[in-house]
Amino acid sequence: MGSRGFVTVHWKDGGAHIWNVEHTPNGARFIDTQPNAHVATDPTNQYLKDGKANTWQIIRVDDLHPVDDLANWVKRAGDTTPAVHAPTKSSIF
Numbered sequence: 001m002g003s004r005g006f007v008t009v010h011w012k013d014g015g016a017h018i019w020n021v022e023h024t025p026n027g028a029r030f031i032d033t034q035p036n037a038h039v040a041t042d043p044t045n046q047y048l049k050d051g052k053a054n055t056w057q058i059i060r061v062d063d064l065h066p067v068d069d070l071a072n073w074v075k076r077a078g079d080t081t082p083a084v085h086a087p088t089k090s091s092i093f
Helices: 043-050 068-073
Strands: 004-010 016-024 027-031 057-060
Touching: none
Parallel strands: none
Antiparallel strands: 004 016, 004 057, 016 027
16 A cells, blocks of 8 residues: 556557556545646546557656656746756656
8 A cells, every 4th residue: 555656648649648646545546737638527537548558657656766866857836947858767766
């Protein structure tokens, strides 16, 4: 219980999405902090429908330690400076 991670998927119509997952006593709890056009009243079912086959990934993160420069590409809300592309997951952990 308590393990956490990210779920990623590529959409059938282009683009991709990432959201959080947490293993709870009641099962998996999905937390999406980036609502967009793919979010419906039941986002899990919508994501399953709109996701491209064989592109789903679950990345466990609760057992990892981020590197020191992680804060270099995280922006505060309202920050209007140009976006910095995040490193690949292999260079973060």
